[in-house]
Amino acid sequence: MEILERLFNVALIVATLRTTAPILLVALGGSFTTRAGIFNIGLEGQMLLGAFFAVIGTIFSGSPWIGLLCGVAAALALAFIFALLVVTFRANEVVVGLALNILAGGMTVSLLKAIFGTRGSIFGHGLVGLPVVRIPFAKEMGWFGQLISGYTPLVYVAFFAVPLFILFYNRTKLGLYIRVVGEKPEAAEALGISIAKIRYTASLLCGVLAGLAGAHLSLGYTTMFTENMSSGRGFMAVAILIFSAGDPKRILAGCLLFGFSDALSLRLQTFGVSSYLVLAVPYLVALVALFALSYRARPRIIQETLASMGRALQVKPQSAVEPPALAREP
Amino acid sequence: MNDRISALSGQALAIMIALALGAMVILAVSESPLKVFLTLMDGAFGNPERIAGTLLQTTPILICGVAACISLRGGLFNIGIEGQLFMGGFAATWVGFSFEMPPVLHVLAGLGFAAFAGLAWVAVPAFFRARYQTNEVVSTILANYVAVLITSYLTINIFKRAGGAPDTPPILESAYLPQLFSFSRANWGLVIGLLLAVGAHLFFTRTARGYAVTEMGANPKFAEYGGIDIKKQTFFLLLVSGAVGGLAGGIESLGVHHRFMEGFAPGFGFDGVIAALLANGNPLGTIITALFFGALRSGSLLLEVDTTASREIITVIQALIILAVSAQILVRRRAADSSAGERRWKF
Numbered sequence: 031m032e033i034l035e036r037l038f039n040v041a042l043i044v045a046t047l048r049t050t051a052p053i054l055l056v057a058l059g060g061s062f063t064t065r066a067g068i069f070n071i072g073l074e075g076q077m078l079l080g081a082f083f084a085v086i087g088t089i090f091s092g093s094p095w096i097g098l099l100c101g102v103a104a105a106l107a108l109a110f111i112f113a114l115l116v117v118t119f120r121a122n123e124v125v126v127g128l129a130l131n132i133l134a135g136g137m138t139v140s141l142l143k144a145i146f147g148t149r150g151s152i153f154g155h156g157l158v159g160l161p162v163v164r165i166p167f168a169k170e171m172g173w174f175g176q177l178i179s180g181y182t183p184l185v186y187v188a189f190f191a192v193p194l195f196i197l198f199y200n201r202t203k204l205g206l207y208i209r210v211v212g213e214k215p216e217a218a219e220a221l222g223i224s225i226a227k228i229r230y231t232a233s234l235l236c237g238v239l240a241g242l243a244g245a246h247l248s249l250g251y252t253t254m255f256t257e258n259m260s261s262g263r264g265f266m267a268v269a270i271l272i273f274s275a276g277d278p279k280r281i282l283a284g285c286l287l288f289g290f291s292d293a294l295s296l297r298l299q300t301f302g303v304s305s306y307l308v309l310a311v312p313y314l315v316a317l318v319a320l321f322a323l324s325y326r327a328r329p330r331i332i333q334e335t336l337a338s339m340g341r342a343l344q345v346k347p348q349s350a351v352e353p354p355a356l357a358r359e360p
Numbered sequence: 361m362n363d364r365i366s367a368l369s370g371q372a373l374a375i376m377i378a379l380a381l382g383a384m385v386i387l388a389v390s391e392s393p394l395k396v397f398l399t400l401m402d403g404a405f406g407n408p409e410r411i412a413g414t415l416l417q418t419t420p421i422l423i424c425g426v427a428a429c430i431s432l433r434g435g436l437f438n439i440g441i442e443g444q445l446f447m448g449g450f451a452a453t454w455v456g457f458s459f460e461m462p463p464v465l466h467v468l469a470g471l472g473f474a475a476f477a478g479l480a481w482v483a484v485p486a487f488f489r490a491r492y493q494t495n496e497v498v499s500t501i502l503a504n505y506v507a508v509l510i511t512s513y514l515t516i517n518i519f520k521r522a523g524g525a526p527d528t529p530p531i532l533e534s535a536y537l538p539q540l541f542s543f544s545r546a547n548w549g550l551v552i553g554l555l556l557a558v559g560a561h562l563f564f565t566r567t568a569r570g571y572a573v574t575e576m577g578a579n580p581k582f583a584e585y586g587g588i589d590i591k592k593q594t595f596f597l598l599l600v601s602g603a604v605g606g607l608a609g610g611i612e613s614l615g616v617h618h619r620f621m622e623g624f625a626p627g628f629g630f631d632g633v634i635a636a637l638l639a640n641g642n643p644l645g646t647i648i649t650a651l652f653f654g655a656l657r658s659g660s661l662l663l664e665v666d667t668t669a670s671r672e673i674i675t676v677i678q679a680l681i682i683l684a685v686s687a688q689i690l691v692r693r694r695a696a697d698s699s700a701g702e703r704r705w706k707f
Contacts, residue, residue, distance in 0.1 A: 121686035125682065126686055128682075130683070132675055133680065133683070136672040136674075136675030136676040139672040140385070140669065140670045140672045141389060143669070143670035143672075144670070262502065269502060306512045306516065309509050313505045317506070321488050321499070
């Protein structure tokens with residue numbers, strides 16, 4: 031019992047929320063491209079480049095907020111190249127995504143050496159992280175205060191983004207357009223929606239969130255940049271996106287599962303379990319979830335999307351883009 | 361024939377564009393592109409030792425490239441070759457230091473177990489890809505991370521000698537894969553790699569099954585109507601690809617390192633995938649692209665000594681080449697305006 035008490039307490043939930051935030055941000059970004067019908071394996075590279083330039087921007091400007099903008103801009107640039115090749119030149123998305131990941135990996139290490147003359151990681155050099163948010167009166171609220179206060183800003187952004195995403199996909203024109211383009215491109219064409227424009231938009235929006243995720247890694251989650259510091263989070267996000275089909279609620283559930291397994295396994299380390307095995311846990315959870323859910327989820331999602339698109343298309347083309355037809359959807 | 365020439369010149373143009381972009385990146389990290397280029401050439405081909413060094417680097421890239429070709433031909437992405445290489449490398453090392461056997465048999469046993477380890481490592485993703493269409497790109501990438509961590513765990517926590525360096529015991533001399541030259545660690549693995557490339561080429565062009573899986577890669581629907589068992593062939597191709605990936609690791613450990621340690625083979629699996637993509641999934645073409653990447657890698661070792669640039673600059677160049685090629689072929693394809701029957705993975 032004592033062991034269980036040491037394992038499961040408020041601190042574990044806090045740790046879960048912390049470890050969930052970066053992967054949630056990047057997975058939400060990926061939901062844009064997933065829903066627009068693009069398989070975006072390049073999330074990893076966008077996140078890594080975002081993390082790197084967030085650090086560079088902070089060091090040269092002295093402000094982590096300007097660093098954050100630099101990180102987002104860098105990820106956005108990579109997302110633009112992705113969209114240019116995949117949408118305009120119709121290159122294979124897996125090939126382009128992988129190449130951009132490799133590009134990001136090589137570039138960050140090369141620039142690290144060129145600018146700082148070191149390998150491995152950078153910290154210090156006047157690097158400051160994003161300020162911690164202290165919610166007033168949180169101290170008086172006991173364990174609940176502990177739960178809601180004391181995170182860096184992007185943790186709040188990640189979790190508050192989830193309901194916004196649900197609204198976005200169900201209540202806004204752009205959200206609906208993205209879904210139509212992804213699920214029934216022919217229907218999108220019939221409605222006069224430019225598939226290319228929507229896919230560019232989705233890719234760039236994805237870049238913004240991946241950049242934020244990267245900036246959170248290097249300025250919030252830690253205050254340093256390390257070679258390859260995204261360490262597969264982008265790929266785990268892709269796994270989540272596959273079995274969630276880009277649905278924000280399922281993305282949140284999937285990310286919490288990873289956050290929890292991450293936090294729990296880090297705690298197991300204090301019980302003398304080898305750190306190598308502990309580090310492997312999140313990847314194994316991702317694999318098991320991917321295998322277990324991809325079969326079960328797939329046919330249902332196809333059915334659902336066909337049903338919802340059928341409903342959307344029964345209405346006249348002009349009114350089909352209005353929310354009511356889809357607002358009832360779960 | 362005309363098509364082929366224009367395709368080749370297009371490929372060459374893409375590589376030129378990529379190199380030009382690479383030169384700009386090199387300028388950005390404040391080095392002279394010419395100096396970097398000359399250093400790379402000198403490091404790769406400057407003297408017999410360096411040429412042998414290039415061959416040493418080419419070997420794993422070539423074998424991993426053949427592994428990638430095998431899956432790409434069937435329209436499948438085995439991105440997990442890096443992980444299969446780690447598993448194979450560890451498996452061969454384990455056979456190498458745990459058992460006493462006569463020389464040739466020991467090498468064969470080590471390589472055989474390496475191939476089996478690679479096959480076993482890809483078996484679960486392969487099964488789910490074949491049976492439930494579970495995306496193999498993601499599952500094999502995630503499996504890479506697990507493979508690296510598990511082999512590290514086995515090396516450090518199980519087999520490390522107390523107080524010793526963080527690596528396994530060395531393999532017995534009977535398990536050494538013979539070297540090609542007296543002055544370099546380049547070994548017979550290169551010959552195995554060349555044979556595998558030729559063998560894969562013959563398999564795809566001369567056998568019924570090879571034709572069937574190529575058909576499957578080109579157009580799965582059509583292949584299915586043609587009576588090809590897609591699930592079975594998918595499973596088979598991924599297993600073979602994984603076995604070759606494992607073999608690459610076995611050759612690295614029995615031929616080069618003679619032990620297993622952390623950071624055993626950084627990035628050879630990914631280089632192999634890129635080499636195969638650049639060769640458009642052609643095993644014979646992969647020989648050339650693997651040599652190219654092997655030379656870059658070997659040259660980059662000198663780069664780190666002689667210039668301020670980091671050796672990772674070559675991964676930037678490799679990525680730029682792939683991006684340029686992926687865009688360029690499409691310009692041609694758009695002109696032809698036919699995407700029917702194209703392979704799923706084709707740029």
